[in-house]
Amino acid sequence: MKVVLAFDSFKGSLTAEKAVEAAAMGVKDALPTAETVCLPMSDGGEGTTETLVRYTGAEWTTCKVHNPLMRPLVSRYAIGTNRRVAIMEMAAAAGLTLLQAKEQNPMKTTTFGVGEMLLHAVRAGVQHILIGIGGSATSDGGTGMLAALGAKFYINNCVIECPKGGDLIHLTSVDLSSLDAFHNVQIEVLCDVSNPLFGFNGAAYVYAPQKGASSEEVKLLDSGLRNLARLCKADPSIPGSGAAGGLGYAFCLLGAQLRKGVDVVLETAGLATHLHDADLVITGEGKIDSQTLNNKLPFGVMSMARTYNIPTIALAGCVANQDLLMSAGFHNVVGINPSDSPLSEAMKPEIAAHRLRKTAKEVVKEMLLNDKHQAK
Incomplete structure (x- = not known):
């Protein structure tokens, strides 16, 4: 039996690599002779750089930037x-995890450091940039990044050197002429969501509350993003424009290509090659629900496995909308935690690894048992 294990991280608990290792041990517990293929992955969010480095052999470098504050x-x-x-990934310069909980407020945060990181790469001779844009602390429409690259944002006649989310509603004019040099740099933006820039499915309403915004601030941020689109006149409805608090929109202004992060990762990891002769695929991440169907890694893995008629089981710390997920093509979707397990306990890495191993063992044993019944 050949089992392909393709996991994203269990955020705050297990890295993708640790999750794959735990699941592989569970498969071996159920069937010691099983062949396991371990593929730690991501979908454009945090951990994307590590994933792509693992499969490409790229080398790490450092640069001095500024964080969201x-x-x-x-x-x-x-x-x-x-x-x-x-x-690279934007979270390395403007990620939510760079701030303490009490500091998180997208009205006051900026993507300026992302622009500094891009400049460092271009000055090093880079001509092609792959950047994941999940996990942001911002909702500044990417204006901070653009300002670091030379764009000018004005409130009346005053230049805002480092625009923040709360500034967007007050902007009166924009000068993007200094960005022409970046049109010669190929930029591929790896998105893990497909939201538009503004509106009830846009950057502010969907994601700003997770970054510390109040309901009133969400309305102001959304109005600010609308104002930005009015001034810049690029299409705000392009899928992914609302990613990372509108950073996807700013990248469109740079002529970048917005891609599904999961597609790039699956391609780089060679998942299609590993699926040849596979009998089962097990995937997963910390939470699996209806949002999983919106370009998240487990859905991308299942979709590819389905083209080879290989069943895919998804494992997660938290599961919702199970019927919807199974109707979308998953063979099964299983939570690894008991229903009465406190979150603080479930998030402990050693407990999460043990439960993931145990659940992987159980689902493989169930598959083997079902195969025996069918054989009879």
């Missing part, structure tokens, strides 16, 4: 062996 930060990204391709 403009405090100095040493960030890192990777450069390919040919020195012409950079792999």
Whole structure:
């Protein structure tokens, strides 16, 4: 029996690599002779750079940038062996995890450090940039990044050197003429969502509350993003424009290509090759629900496995909308935690690894048992 294990991280608990290791041990517990293929993955969110570095052999480098509150930060990204391709993620400069909970407020945060990271790469001779844009602390429409690259944002006649989310509603004019040089740089943006820039399915309403915004601030941020689109006149409905608080929209202004992060990761990891002769695929991440069907890794893995008629089981710390997920094509979707398990307990890495191993063992044993019944 050949089992392909393709997991994203269990955020705050297990890295993708640790999740794959635990699931592989569970498969071996159920069937010691099983062949396991371990593929730690991501979908454009945090951990994307590590995933792509693992499969490409790119090398890490560091640069000095500013975090979402403009405090100095040493960030890192990777450069390919040919020195012409950079792999990075916005969360390394403007991620939510860079701030304490009490500091999180997208009215006051900026993507300026993302622009600094891009500049560092281009000055090093990079001509092609792959950047994952999940996990942001921001809702500034990418204006901070653009300002770091030379764009000018005005409130009346005053230049806003480092625009933040709360500034967007007050902007009166924009000068993007200094960005022309970046049109010669190929940029591929890896998105893990497909939201438009504004509206009830846009960057502010869907994601700003997770970043510390109040209901009133969400309305102001959404109005600000609308104002930005009015001033810049690029299409705000492009899928992914609302990713990372509108950073996807700013990348469109740079002429970047927005891609599904999961597609790039699956392609780089060679999942299609590993699926040949596979009998079962097990995937998963920390939470699986209806949002999983919106370009998340488990759905991407299942969709590819389905083209080879290989059943896919998804495991997660938290599961919702199970019927919807199974109707979408999953063979089964299973939560690893008991229903009465406290979250603080479930998030402990050693407990999560043990439960993931145990659940993987159980689902494989159930598959083997069903195969025996069918054989009779």
